[in-house]
Amino acid sequence: MKISMQINGQSHVVELTDEYTPLLWVIRDMLGLKGTKFGCGKAACGACTLHVDGEAVRSCSYPVKFADGKEITTIEGLGDATNPHPVQQAWIEEIVPQCGYCQPGFMMATAALLDKIPNPTDEEIDDNIINVCRCGTYYRMRKAIHLAAEKQSALKTTNEPTNS
Amino acid sequence: MADKESSGNKKVSRRKFLVRGGLGTVGVLAIGTYLFRNPIRRAILEKVNSMDIEYLGSTDNPMLWFELGPANEIILHSPKIEMGQGTFTGLAQMAADELDVPFQNIKVVHATTDTGNIDQFSTGGSTSISGLWQPLRELAATFREMMKLKGAEKLGVSVSDVTVADGRVSANGKSLFYSEIAEGVTSWTIPDAPVLKDINTYRYVGKPLPRVDLEDKVYGTPMFGLDAEMPDMVFGAVVRPSKIGAKYISATTDKAEKMPGVLKIVKEDDFVAVVAESYIEAENAKQAIEVVWETPDNLQQEEIVAMMTVGNGTSSIIQKQGDALEGDAVVQMEFRSPIGAHAQIEPNGVVASVVDDKATIMISTRVIGITRKEVASRLGWDEEQVNVVPTYLGGGFGRRLHTPHAVQAAVMSKAVGKPVKYIFSREEEFQHDMFRPPTHHILKGSLNEQGLLSGLEHHFVSGDVGNNSALIPNVLPTILGADVGAIRGAFIQYTAVPNHRSVYWHVDLPFATSWWRSLGLLANTFAIESFIDEMALKADKNPIEFRLAHIGDDEAGKRLKEVIRTAGEKSGYSEDVKDGKAMGFAASVDAGTPCAHVVEVSVEDNEIKVHKVTVVLDPGLAVNPDQVRAQCEGCVIMGMSAVLFEQMKVVDGSLTPTIYGPYEMALMKHAPKEIDVILLQGKDKPGPVGEPPLGPIGAAIANAVKRLTGKRLQSMPLKLT
Amino acid sequence: MKTKSYILILFLLMAGFVLASMYTPSESDYVSVPPSKKNSETPSDVAFHKMMDVLTHPRCVNCHPNDHVPKQGIEGDPHDFGMSRGENNLGFEATKCTTCHQTENNPYSGVPGAPHWSLAPHSMQWQGLDRFEIAASMMDTERNGGRTPEDILHHLTEDKLVLWAFHPGVDAKGEPREVPPVSKEDYIKAVEAWFENGHVIPSN
Known part of the structure; x- marks a missing residue:
């Protein structure tokens, strides 16, 4: 087919x-x-x-x-190096990846989360981000998720005047 | 801080260098060396006690370390594999400082067997940075000096008149980039004894620079073993048994042969496989192959537990001072740890091309030399015909030190005359893991009138870790009388206790066990440090003071005490239960790196929740403090996962479970919200980092739970129900 | 199939003591009360018990938990990774049931699927109830979301998510999942018969 x-x-x-x-x-x-x-x-x-x-x-x-x-x-x-998604920017700033293998999946799950909940609480992160990371980067990921939320909302605020 | 090893030792002599110059017109300069003869012997003699095994270079080929490109970029061919531990970044920092080039000009790639400087031992043991600290800097300094000499010549001045900075040699207001210096040069002068810089003048070493692979990992760049491709590649799948000890007898493949996409059924004496056009077609056809296995009696978990009991098997005393403990006053306690899986997220996989008389193997491996040897041996070829190209690893943790799938892929490729990709399914990854062995420990202790330990003994049994591994020269267990991996962390670090000993028992298990991040450290420290806590409670002493009172005053003892003291202070350790939370303390020394953890724990609905972990680590010089912290955070979380959740069990002759979820692991919600890492620097060169911070976590959590609930948890995974 | 229709006829004709002996008590934890041992069962009662043999099976009860966590497997274990009903019984905000569960069973992953894969609302909790309590709950408009008997009949006999119980696919290991102890056809007949006869819950 x-x-x-x-x-x-x-x-x-x-x-x-x-x-x-x-x-x-x-x-x-x-x-x-x-x-x-x-x-x-x-x-x-x-x-x-x-x-x-x-x-x-x-x-x-x-x-x-x-x-x-x-x-x-x-x-x-x-996103890519010239136009990174806020989640990717946050991931870079917090130096999240270790082996890096699970990270794309986590970033995609996080981007979906921020789309539904722009500023998630720790509990909302715990509920929604249930991928598995063996290197144990969860600690930095949580920080990166909060940072990505900040970046994304800042971006939206900046974009609003031009959008409306 | 003078680095006393930086001059004199291991001088690189001129005849050991090979310089390839003038490749094309781009002025590529490669530098190679024949360093480190007979390294295995030296490693055994010098390093076995500390397990601080250094880089064991290839001894038969000139080895390519640096390549200088036209835009002054330098490619560093790393003999060590990047599996998340940050080695590439640390090596780049070390090289940039001694090469005198901007950090961003260095690109790190994995060495291949064709380029030569692969590590004949492996990437492991937390030794990549510490082991290469001296040789890599010497090589880089040699390179720099070569540039300096040739640069002075090209500038028409004396060497003493030039300065070197940022990849340029300058004099009298004129300067030449390294790439300009190398252009057209066919003959180089190689200095005999490169002088290393004072480490205090380093610009990059000691700085928390972002990982060199950070952006690739964030943007999804193909880099892992499973991402590897070759032109015209097809897919293979090998039928693997689900039962322990099953032996392949025969296979019926009629049905599979007719399945869509199937190119060939490959029947060998020891396995049956299918090659198909796509991954899914290969997997589907694999399901259709009926295999007859010769299977021993169905084993059960109770039999494994019964086997793994101190007193079974063979024993050897690995540490002994004073007398054995006897009498009624001796306190005795038992501990257990379960079978642990590696559960790295990237399953093992390989692409093999065996075409004409040349084999290329692209693979997530940590044992490049062994992979090459095994493939060559199976094909009946010379090793020179096999090139192993290692990739980034989607997790190591002790996995990927054993690569029989490379051999199987090579056999399949030879059979179809095309490159073949072969990936373990997750079920196979769990079932055919080389597990962390289960352990059983008996601790004994006695107190004197002052409430101090008069005797302390650790008796423990473990399955193989280093024994029966291709990594360990056979002579090693004979010299030591014990498994070098199982005894990690098994020594009594409280050497001021007048009578102390550690006795190792070995039991052969019916399934393969081997290296798992930190080896015996996790389970041994869980047992010993839980028991120390119990003795401190019995003596009615503060557990930190109690520990400090039993540690010797040699250099190692001083570093351990500093780590313990700092952990107590920085965490604000208290024995009181506050707001439903209790603190737990534990400390360990692994490969010469002391570490202490203080955890804050609560219990809700019988579930243990870890809120905060304070980690104090003395890794010596932290080449990249951020990545040392990342290793500490990762060890805490991976350790928590193993200590609170993970266990494999033998059910009806099979190792189970075979999928995440049922193989319970720590998730985001379990990770502590706070991990406070404090790094001390008790020596001026780097020490092992990737495993030592795993040691204390189990006992620290169990000790906190004891203070909170009064219960002493003696088996991993720690459960209150 | 033949055997099963034969058994159905037997059920409809034979006396209560035979019926009682033919019920195989399910090993599931959910059946806390054994089927009625009364010997005066009407055809409606027979239909009721046949229907409830299905509705008390883990294939059904797993999605009617007494907490917020879906259950899985024949043992009714809590769903892996802490998945929960969320605000709307469809999972969490971004990680939903449909992140993994599609509208069909997945033959490769063993992840089960059916249209509108979701949990029954919390008011419709069945886990821990006996068959009589489950039936009462099911017919109680306070707890069943205001559904009429016709709505319930439709849900039980036509909803693809409910009927998924009879085609549960393979699990993560590729092994077929256990189906309820009554065939789909017999179950639908029994449900229809019970509703036709006024959906009377036999006294316990």
């Missing part, structure tokens, strides 16, 4: 026989975007988290057929 999706703002059409193929492998192996990680394949660790129509989704457990017609954002589309 043919699947059409927008990934990071670009149209992609893929053709494959197994419509249950996890979106993760389509993105990594067919489209070559390696920032979304394979950790467990069971939607348990969160390393494969990306956004589908703005919602956090664990792509190892998301059949590609559901992605048809959807807008997908991966870590590569969240």
Whole structure:
């Protein structure tokens, strides 16, 4: 079957026989975007988290057929060095990553959280950010999440006059 | 602070250098060396006690360390793997200072077996920075001096008239970048004895610079083993048994052969595999292969626990002073730790290309030399035909010191004539882990009339850590009579106790156990430091004062005491329960690095909650204090995870669970809101950092719980119900 | 299938003591009271018990917890990673049920899925109740969200999330999940029969 999706703002059409193929492998192996990680394949660790129509989704457990017609954002589309997302800026300022493998998933989950709750409390962070990090960067991540919230709201405040 | 080793020792002599110049027109200069002959022997003789194993370089090839590029950037080929510990950043800082180039001009890459300077030992033991501290700076200083000599020549002045700064050699208002100096040069003068700078003049060493890999990791740049690709690559999957000790007998593959995308079934004497067009097709076909295994009797957890009991197996005394404890007044207490999984988030994986007479292996490995040797051996090739290209690791923690999947991928690639990628499933990653062995400890102690310890003994049993590992020369266990990994942290650090001893028991387990971050340290310190706390309570003494009273006055003792004292002060340690929170104290020394933790703990609904951890660590010179702090924070959280949640169990002959969730680990909500890291500098060179801060956390938490609830928790994971 | 229809006929025809002996008490913790041992069961009662054999199964009760945490597996363990109902029974604000659960079972991850995957509202807690209490709760408009018997009948026999119990897919290990002890067809017939007969809850 043919699947059409927008990934990071670009149209992609893929053709494959197994419509249950996890979106993760389509993105990594067919489209070559390696920032979304394979950790467990069971939607348990969160390393494969990306956004589908703005919602956090664990792509190892998301059949590609559901992605048809959807807008997908991966870590590569969240931001880059010239135009970083506030979450990425905060992650850099707090020097969060150690091995770094789980970090894209955490950043995608955090970006989704800040979209729903611009200034999350510690409890809201604890509820929503339930990915697994083995290096134990949670301590810096929490700081980075709060910092990202500040950056994002500052950005919005700055942008408001031009937007309205 | 004079660095007494900076001159004289390990001089790099001229004949040990190889200079490759004039590659193309870009003026690339590479520098190599034949340093460190017979290093394994030296390591055994000099370093075995401290486990401070230094860099063990290759001895057969010239080794590429630095490459100078046209825009004055310098590529540092690291023999150590970056797995999150920040080694690349520390090495770049050390190199930049001695090379006299701006930090941002240094790019660090992993050395490959083709470029030569791989570490024949491994990346591990928290020794990457400490082990390379001297040799890397010497190499960098040599490079700088070469630039200085040639730069003076090109500027037409005497060497004594030039200054070197920011990658430039200057004199009389004129200056040349290193890349300009190297241009067109075919013959270099290599100084015999590079003089290292005074470490107080360093611009980068000692500064909390951001990690060199920070942006790549934040923007999702491909860099890990599983991100590796080769042209025309296909996917392989190996059928692995779910039962402990299962031996491959035969396989029926008719169904799998007809599955979509399947290219080939690979049947070997010891395994069966499938190669397919995509990852999912390979995995699907793998499920369709029926394998006959020869499986021993179904083991159960109770049998493992019964095996792991002090008194079983063989013993050796690893520390002894004075007499053995006897009599009714002796206090005795037992402790246990469970089987622990590595659970690193990136599963093991590899891309192997075995085409014509050349093999290329891209892999998350920490044992590049061993991976190469094993692949060459299976293919029946010379090692020179196999190039191992290591990648960043999505977590190490003691995993990736064993890479049989590289051999299997190579066999599959040879069979299909294409590069093959092979990834462990998460289930396989858990089932075929080389676990942290379970342990059992018996502690004995006696008090004198002053309420001080007159005797202290630690008897413990562990499965293999270093024994039966390809990493450890076979001679080592024989010399020591004990497993070098299992005994980490097992020594009594309270050497002022007149009678003390530590006795190691070894039991062979029916499944593989090995290195797990900090090795025996976590469990041994949990047992010993919990018991010390119990003895302090019995003696009715402040646990910090009680500890200090039993530590010797040698240099190591002084550093440990300073760490303990500082932790007490900075944390405001108190034995009182305040606002439902109690504090717990513990300290350990690992590989010469002392560390103390003070935790603040509450208990809600029988759940132990850690609110704050104060960490005091004396790593010596912290090359990058921010990354030393990051290691402390990470050790606290990984340690908490192991101490409060994690355990593998043997059920009906299988190791379970095989997925995150059921293998319970610390999450964001469990991480302390406050981790206060205080770094002391008890010596002027770097010491091990990546593992020592894991030591005290278990006992510190258990000691706090004791003060809060009156219960002495004696088994990891610590549970109140 | 044949065996099951045969058993159904038996159920409808035979006397109470036979019925009682044919009920296999579920091992689940949720069935705290054994089925009625009265020997005067009407067809409606028979239908009731057949329906409740399904509704007391962990496949159903797991999503009607007595706290805010979904349960999982045949043992009814708390959902991994501290997932909870959130404000709207759909999970937390950003990490929702649908972060992992889609509208179908996932054959690769073993994550179960069905349309509008969610928890039953807290008022509809069944965990810890016996079959009679569950039925009473289900029919009580105070607790069932103001649903009429027709609404409940629809929920029980047509809602894809409810009927998922009969097609629960495979778990994370690829092993098929246990289904309730009554077939989907027999269950639907029993539910319809019970409602047709006035949805009378037998006395305990």
